Amino acid sequence: MPAEDHVSPVTKHNADETAAPDRFLSLQALTKRYGDTAAVDAVDLDVRKGEFLAMLGPSGCGKTTTLRMIAGLVPTTAGQIVVDGRDLTNVPPYQRDMGLVFQSYALFPHMSVAANVAFGLEMRGMAKADIRARVAEALQLVRLTGYEDRRPGQLSGGQQQRVALARALVIRPLILLLDEPLSNLDAKLREEMRNEIRDIQRRLGTTALFVTHDQDEALTMADRVVVMNKGRIEQTGTPEDLYERPRTAFVAAFVGRTNRFPGTGAGEVVHVGGVTMRCARPVSGPVEVMIRPHRIHLDGSGERRADDNHASGTIIRTTYAGNVVQYDVQAGDTVFNVEQSTDATGALVSVGTAVTLSWSVANTLVFEAAP
Amino acid sequence: MDERPISRILIWLASASFLFLLAPVLIVIPLSFSGDVFMSFPPSSWSLRWYASIGQHPKMIDAFFFSLKLAGAVTVVNLLIAVPAAYALVRLAPPGAATLMSVLTAPLLLPTIVLALAMLIVAARAGLLATPQGLFLAHLVVTLPYALRIISTALATVPIAVEEAAATLGATPLTVFRRVTLPLIIPGLVAAGALSFLVSFDEVVLSLFMSGPRLSTLPVEMYHHVESRADPLVAAISVLLVLFTLFIVIVVDRSLGLARTFVK
Numbered sequence: 322m323p324a325e326d327h328v329s330p331v332t333k334h335n336a337d338e339t340a341a342p343d344r345f346l347s348l349q350a351l352t353k354r355y356g357d358t359a360a361v362d363a364v365d366l367d368v369r370k371g372e373f374l375a376m377l378g379p380s381g382c383g384k385t386t387t388l389r390m391i392a393g394l395v396p397t398t399a400g401q402i403v404v405d406g407r408d409l410t411n412v413p414p415y416q417r418d419m420g421l422v423f424q425s426y427a428l429f430p431h432m433s434v435a436a437n438v439a440f441g442l443e444m445r446g447m448a449k450a451d452i453r454a455r456v457a458e459a460l461q462l463v464r465l466t467g468y469e470d471r472r473p474g475q476l477s478g479g480q481q482q483r484v485a486l487a488r489a490l491v492i493r494p495l496i497l498l499l500d501e502p503l504s505n506l507d508a509k510l511r512e513e514m515r516n517e518i519r520d521i522q523r524r525l526g527t528t529a530l531f532v533t534h535d536q537d538e539a540l541t542m543a544d545r546v547v548v549m550n551k552g553r554i555e556q557t558g559t560p561e562d563l564y565e566r567p568r569t570a571f572v573a574a575f576v577g578r579t580n581r582f583p584g585t586g587a588g589e590v591v592h593v594g595g596v597t598m599r600c601a602r603p604v605s606g607p608v609e610v611m612i613r614p615h616r617i618h619l620d621g622s623g624e625r626r627a628d629d630n631h632a633s634g635t636i637i638r639t640t641y642a643g644n645v646v647q648y649d650v651q652a653g654d655t656v657f658n659v660e661q662s663t664d665a666t667g668a669l670v671s672v673g674t675a676v677t678l679s680w681s682v683a684n685t686l687v688f689e690a691a692p
Numbered sequence: 693m694d695e696r697p698i699s700r701i702l703i704w705l706a707s708a709s710f711l712f713l714l715a716p717v718l719i720v721i722p723l724s725f726s727g728d729v730f731m732s733f734p735p736s737s738w739s740l741r742w743y744a745s746i747g748q749h750p751k752m753i754d755a756f757f758f759s760l761k762l763a764g765a766v767t768v769v770n771l772l773i774a775v776p777a778a779y780a781l782v783r784l785a786p787p788g789a790a791t792l793m794s795v796l797t798a799p800l801l802l803p804t805i806v807l808a809l810a811m812l813i814v815a816a817r818a819g820l821l822a823t824p825q826g827l828f829l830a831h832l833v834v835t836l837p838y839a840l841r842i843i844s845t846a847l848a849t850v851p852i853a854v855e856e857a858a859a860t861l862g863a864t865p866l867t868v869f870r871r872v873t874l875p876l877i878i879p880g881l882v883a884a885g886a887l888s889f890l891v892s893f894d895e896v897v898l899s900l901f902m903s904g905p906r907l908s909t910l911p912v913e914m915y916h917h918v919e920s921r922a923d924p925l926v927a928a929i930s931v932l933l934v935l936f937t938l939f940i941v942i943v944v945d946r947s948l949g950l951a952r953t954f955v956k
Binding site for chain 1: 852853854856857859861862863864867873876
């Protein structure tokens with residue numbers, strides 16, 4: 322890329338600053354406002370080269386808008402998008418070298434598979450013979466060799482999405498942008514494609530940004546996950562960080578299943594509807610307490626420590642789901658959802674049985690209650 | 693085929709309605725082979741004399757070629773206006789696009805006679821009466837709404853994501869239109885073109901108001917002929933027109949498939 326031609330004094334400064342490999346993509350106070358509402362509100366984010374980053378959040382949280390701003394399809398209101406030291410904020414989409422994969426595949430229906438994949442190379446004025454070689458290579462990568470002459474309409478959803486992936490990757494994009502690419506596929510295919518996308522991304526070392534509302538997808542695929550809510554980043558971290566050490570109630574509730582109780586903090590302990598439990602950090606006033614269902618032990622199950630939290634209650638509902646059983650346990654005024662993994666010899670505990678629950682202090686997450 | 697009685701009744705009903713709609717057209721065919729001097733049904737004798745006599749009416753032939761050229765020009769200019777207009781209304785969606793679309797397609801709903809009268813007044817003032825330019829503009833006004841509607845619909849069915857995908861792959865806006873949008877709306881363009889051509893070629897009321905003794909279109913010339921003489925000449929011309937129209941429809945059908953073109 323003839324970078325020198327484009328680089329203004331301002332971007333040159335950025336070039337020096339962001340040459341570090343851990344700031345390959347850098348969003349700086351990126352903002353998108355529609356009228357008075359901010360769809361994306363001053364988002365700062367750095368992505369390493371070769372990293373697979375997932376942006377996770379409910380619909381309307383601004384994750385797709387952020388991705389579309391990076392692709393250049395949505396103009397920014399404020400802030401900067403810097404890639405590899407180059408300020409792309411005001412560069413039109415056709416000069417950005419981003420590979421975008423859409424939820425709807427967005428293949429060109431009037432072109433063959435080969436022509437779809439070749440399109441980006443043609444736009445770059447590449448020689449015919451080179452295009453053919455690169456297209457063949459890309460189709461081999463997504464295991465679609467032999468489908469060159471098919472039309473998109475003759476392919477299954479999964480095949481179409483693989484063509485879209487090949488079309489985006491063949492231009493060797495700066496960043497591979499994936500906008501809910503698996504949402505239109507059925508469950509089994511989705512899992513297959515997860516691994517496939519992940520493997521291809523690792524093999525090519527492409528930096529990838531993956532937008533999804535599916536926490537499983539985000540946790541299983543990404544090196545790092547950005548959780549967004551209402552146009553802001555709630556937390557950025559590894560999947561384990563988010564699951565085990567959520568910094569906000571929103572992240573705790575959005576990533577993984579959890580019990581969620583309103584409570585009152587009184588120093589080291591929290592009172593939750595007739596149950597008193599100790600928590601990892603001192604709190605006071607109205608709080609929200611979150612405990613993952615599978616981190617609560619029923620009676621003798623699991624290893625017990627003396628300083629665990631305890632509660633006594635009665636089972637009011639039993640839900641058998643094959644690999645796990647879910648129990649609803651009434652303790653005081655609170656209903657705990659408890660999840661136990663099953664094994665062939667274990668018997669289900671029936672409704673009405675009195676049980677003792679125990680869980681560790683570390684698994685008692687406490688957050689200031691939302692005002 | 694379904695064997696339920698209700699569907700058989702429907703088929704009968706449909707056939708009856710078709711017959712009712714097409715009967716007048718079908719009667720023209722035997723009439724055109726009449727050997728009589730006057731139009732009467734059924735003809736008392738058969739001949740090809742009325743087909744042969746078309747050649748002896750140079751005004752009729754001139755009018756046919758003028759109608760052909762007029763419809764051709766109207767179709768081309770129509771598409772040149774309608775494609776960018778539809779693109780602006782659908783893709784750029786400026787404020788008030790819906791209102792603008794209604795205004796632009798209003799001539800579809802207006803009684804043609806009102807339109808014709810208005811145009812007569814305007815054309816008379818501008819000195820465009822009985823000129824090719826006047827007829828051209830009048831036909832453009834009545835055919836543009838059709839083209840605009842059809843092309844807008846065609847454009848609206850092209851997913852924006854497909855155009856965005858092309859843009860991210862390095863295509864400039866003009867290339868996106870040329871390589872992606874345009875090929876995808878070709879069925880709409882053909883439909884809009886065919887419809888513009890046929891509407892212009894068939895147009896009577898406007899042409900009647902706007903033409904003069906030295907310049908008239910084929911339908912107007914036929915109308916004048918029937919007014920003065922009731923011979924089966926117009927029947928012979930009508931049969932040729934039906935064949936011509938069928939030819940256009942078949943060409944459209946062969947190139948794209950009728951269902952895909954006219955049924956959205």
